[in-house]
Every structure is written in structure tokens, then in C-alpha cells.
Amino acid sequence: MPAERIPPGSDAPAAAAARRIGVQIDGVTKRFGAFTALHEAWLKIEQGTFMTLLGPSGCGKTTLLNLLAGFLEADGGEIFVDGQLMTETPPYAREIGVVFQNYALFPHMNVARNVGYGLAARGVPKREIAQRVDEMLALVKLADFGHRKPKELSGGQQQRVALARALVIRPKLLLLDEPFSALDKNLRGSMQVEIKEIQRRLGVTTIFVTHDQSEALSMSDRIAVMSAGRIRQVGTPDEIYRRPTDRFVAAFVGDVNVLPARLERRQGDQASVLVGGVRAQVPAETIEGLAPGAAVDLFVRPDALAIGEAGGGVPGTIAAHVYQGSHVDMVVDCPAAAGGRLLVRVPGTEAPGLWPVGRVVGIGPTAGGVAFPPEAA
Amino acid sequence: MRRPLSHRLLGLAGRLAVALVVAFILLPAVVVTLSAFNDKAIMSFPPTGYSLRWFARAFSYKDFATGFRNGLIITAFASTLALLVGTGFAFALDRYSFRGKRTLEAILVSPLVIPHFTIGLGFLILAAQIQAARTFALVIATHVVLVLPFVMRSVYVSLRNLDARLEQAAASLGARPGRALVTVTLPLLLPGLVSGWLFAAILSFNEFTASLFVTAQATQTLPVAMYNYVREYADPTLAALSVVYIVVTATLLTIANRFLGLGKVLNVEHAR
Structure with missing residues (x-):
């Protein structure tokens, strides 16, 4: 608010x-x-x-x-x-x-x-x-x-x-x-x-x-x-x-999803990363020193993800719908994501009809996120 | 819906048990009170006739009058001194951490563990060494030691209940430490200080065991005078005096509770 x-x-x-x-x-x-x-x-x-x-x-x-x-x-x-x-x-x-x-x-x-x-x-x-x-x-x-x-x-x-x-x-x-x-x-x-x-x-x-x-x-x-x-x-x-x-x-302020991605290339203060074949723009400053092809973690807000047909983006399975009035929070089981789950915020109320629980889908970023080097394990 | 018979019987038995326990607690006070009105010169129960003559004797007997006066003097000095010392220690224990804090705490509450006659005897031996065995100072010093743990406890509990943020708030609003103490800390501690003093006073006034050792004829307190009396006479004067004791103490505590809320002082309300 x-x-x-x-x-x-x-x-x-x-x-x-x-x-x-x-x-x-x-x-x-x-x-x-x-x-x-x-x-x-x-x-x-x-x-x-x-x-x-x-x-x-x-x-x-x-x-x-x-x-x-x-x-x-x-x-x-x-x-x-x-x-x-x-x-x-x-x-x-x-x-x-x-x-x-x-x-x-x-x-x-x-x-x-x-x-x-x-x-x-x-x-x-x-x-x-x-x-x-x-x-x-x-x-x-x-x-x-x-x-x-x-x-x-x-x-x-x-x-x-x-x-x-x-x-x-x-x-x-x-x-x-x-x-x-x-x-x-x-x-x-x-x-x-x-x-x-x-x-x-x-x-x-x-x-x-x-x-x-x-x-x-x-x-x-x-x-x-x-x-x-x-x-x-x-x-x-x-x-x-x-x-x-x-x-x-990134993790403490607001809801966030963490997806594994690869650095594609950097251009000035921007960089592009690929996540499940989908390209996302991120600021370059947080991943300085990494070469193209390096693994990064993409932090992306629930409203910057979109659900599409299986085959595009990161594969996942719809696990639950949470109706919120002006939008619907979709919980998606996604083995690749940190914690094994993704939260996707879809405006309007049609999403549950389009993507019923159990449906296999592909998740991709729509707007930018922020990328960080993977945590040292 | 009626409860089963067994439940009602249990309820009845429970109430009976509580009534018996309460009766048992009150029994001595009731027996003594009734004997005080006996018209015979022996302490018998139940009384055969009623009279107020023993109250008259209690008030007119000279040793009781001096004992009462001595008791008031000793109590006033002892509880006030104990309050000052106890408050100081309570502050130190509450506000600061220092080496030997636990030990100090243990020493300060030790009069609860060491028998009163030991304390009395110890002070008597010491006082005899410095030719102070017949002085009020000796009795007062003994009483200070005896009541200190109670005063300290009372003030300490009030300090624990005092929210440290109130003093911080006063400071942030521009009050220097002295001003914060007078306008915030002391007013909020007042019930604890007054009730600590009151408990000390009641304990000191009623104290017998240690007083027996450290008082002389000129400094004897009321309980000691009563003890000396009962060795010579067996009439109900003491019973009459006991009734006066009970009534006065109960009145004092009721007034204190009314104005200070003693319940607050006897418990730690919340953690800080």
C-alpha cells in the first residue's frame, strides 16, 4: 500500500x-x-x-x-x-x-x-x-x-x-x-x-x-x-x-522467487540472463566480475512472472490458487526454484480457470529481476 | 442437568475440607480472643463469664506501657534504617552487575536462614565487649539485621516491576537524573517503600526471640514484657493484649492495602 x-x-x-x-x-x-x-x-x-x-x-x-x-x-x-x-x-x-x-x-x-x-x-x-x-x-x-x-x-x-x-x-x-x-x-x-x-x-x-x-x-x-x-x-x-x-x-523485503539462471551478456549497466530459455533484464552492478555463461540466482517478484504453456520457461505444476480480490496468487511446484515452489501473482481473476491445479506449465519472467552470484555452498 | 451424586459429594467434601483448614488457621486467634473476655483470673476455655477487666489491666500495667513505648522507638528507628539500607542494596542489585553480586544477595537474605536467637546472642556478645549491652542502639542494630531481608525484597520487587523505559522516557524528555528520580522513579516505588517499611515495622514490633537476648529492663519491648509477665501471672491479660495486637495490625494492613495495593508489591508482575 x-x-x-x-x-x-x-x-x-x-x-x-x-x-x-x-x-x-x-x-x-x-x-x-x-x-x-x-x-x-x-x-x-x-x-x-x-x-x-x-x-x-x-x-x-x-x-x-x-x-x-x-x-x-x-x-x-x-x-x-x-x-x-x-x-x-x-x-x-x-x-x-x-x-x-x-x-x-x-x-x-x-x-x-x-x-x-x-x-x-x-x-x-x-x-x-x-x-x-x-x-x-x-x-x-x-x-x-x-x-x-x-x-x-x-x-x-x-x-x-x-x-x-x-x-x-x-x-x-x-x-x-x-x-x-x-x-x-x-x-x-x-x-x-x-x-x-x-x-x-x-x-x-x-x-x-x-x-x-x-x-x-x-x-x-x-x-x-x-x-x-x-x-x-x-x-x-x-x-x-x-x-x-x-x-x-532482496529476500527480506517483499515476496520473492529465486530461480537458477545463466548470464547471457552485459551491456553497460544492464545485463541479460536466461532462465529456462526466457530472457530477463537485470542490473549489471550486482553480478560484476562474472563471465557470460556463469550461473546466477535470479530474484524476481511474484508480479514479474508469467504462466505459459508447458515447454516455455521453467517447468512447474500448479499447486494452489489463493484468491486475493484484485489478483490471484498462484502457487507453483517447481523443482528448479529455491524452496521448490514459486509464487506467481496474476492480475484479474481468470487465472484459476485457465490454469487449474495439477496443470503442468512453464514459468517465465516478464519484467526484470535482480541477479546475484550463487551462494557459496 | 444435575451432576452425578458422586460429584456433588466430592464438591461437598472439598468445601468441608477448606472450611476445616480455615477454621484450624483461625483457631488460636479465636480461642485467645474469647479467653480475653473471661471474668476469671485464669486462662480457661471456654470462658464461664464475660468481663473487660483484663483489657483495663493490659492498658494500666506499667511494664506493658514502657514496653509499648520502647517498641515504638525501636521499630521506628530500625525499620527506617532498614528501609534506607535495603533500598540502597536493592538498587545496586537491580541496576548493576558486579563481582560477588550473588554472594551479597545471599548474605543480605541470610537472616532468614540464621536463627533469631543466634543473631541476638551474637549481638549481645559483641555489645558486651564494648559496654553497650543495655542500650537502645544494640536493640535497633539487631532489628535492622532481622528486618533487612524483608525490606530489601519489597523494594527489589517494586524495582523489578518498574519499567526501565519510563526512566529512559523521562531522560529523553530532558529530565536530569535527579529530576527523573524524584518525578518518576520514587513516586512509582512509593508503594513498595511504604509497604516494605510497614512489614519491617510489624516484624520489628512483634520480634521476640532476638529481643529477649539484647534487651535489658530499661529497653525491653512489648513481647519481652509479655514474656516476663506470663512467667509471673496466669491471668487473661495477655489474651486481652493479643486481641489489641491483632486488631491494630489488621487495621494497619487494611489501610495500607487500601491505599497502596499490597498485592502489587508482593509479586513480580512482568518481566522486563
């Missing part, structure tokens, strides 16, 4: 600030005993960007977030926020807003005092606190909830309070730590849209940590995919999805 576009005009502050670097992470390393949670992370984030750290649990994304917030100390490297060196700055002096996974609202304070906490800590006069808290609660659509205690609120409302509390201090950077994982599925979608909208309107640089690739694709301006303590690729959602530069990224 693509992120909802914000009406023109509200883009202006974000665009004006877009040239300056909001966050710079220079070779940051973090070890816990013998385990290295983060290997020399390098990342630059422009001001006003919504940047997502995406990866499976244990990939180092939460460690990086804690380093940014100052809850952990790095073993090497430097962190800059708005050009200021932060590495040695204690958390209370960083001007960074954090929305925690469990929201971490102060249970003994009402909503207004929770939201006003950061202002009170800064010695803002009471009258101004009340005014800014009211404004912020109105922004998150909780104008009449100031006197309630956190436990009297629903999960979604608690999340809005946590967001308001983090934003009211006008942070230089907003950190979101898996904020949607505790919400049910319906609420999650609407909160994603809402948070994204508020972030765009305020133009605050945001780093969002998640393991959910669809969340990352729908909300982010840019995504940094992480695994095993390393940043694998940084790019726009479309770059990450269409042009992964790394096997891990």
Missing part, C-alpha cells in the same frame, strides 16, 4: 530543509561482551526525512536507536544531529523525542502532565506549558483527554499521547521504536497514515524502527535495511523493492 500523499503546500517546510543533514552516523560500533550488535554503521539522513531502519529481530536496529537516544554508549564512531556532535551528550540534553514500543507513559500522571513533562523539565512557564500541551493534544486528536490517566485510554490513544509527549519538546529528531506492534491490524493502518501525516506537517526528522517490511515500504521516505549488525542497503522504498543490491535485502 503506497503512503498517502499529503496535499501540496504542506510539503514546503520539509522541502526547504531537505538539503541539510539531520542525522549523521559515522562508523558507529556497539559490542555487548563478545557479541557485536552493530558493525561500523554509516548513515546520513537529510532533515525532515522519514527514515526507516528495517530488519529482523537481532539485526542491530534497536541498538542503533538506543545509541541515537543516548541510552547506550557506542564503542566507536560518532553521531551528529543537526551538525552537533552527540556521542558524549547524555540523553537529557539531546533534544530527541522517543516513542517507545510500549509507549512508556508515566502511569501516575494524567495525559496533560505526561505531555507537559518535557516542557516542565525545561522550566517552561506553566501557562505556556498548558497552551502547548493543548495544541499538541489537538494535533493528535485527543483535545478532551488531558485529565485522563494512561490506563484509561485505548492502545491507539496511548500511542497518540506518547507521540504528543515526544513532539511537544520540538525535538531535532523523532525516534519511533516499533510503535505499531502493540496495535491491532485495523488500527495499525490508520495510525500509520496519521503519524506519517503529522511527521510531514511538522517536518521533523524521523527514524522509525520496524521488522515489518510492508510498514517500512508504505511509510518511509528512505529505508535502511539491516541484518546481523550491518546496514545492507539504503534507498527509497522503490529502490529497495525494485533494485536490491544484496541477497538479504
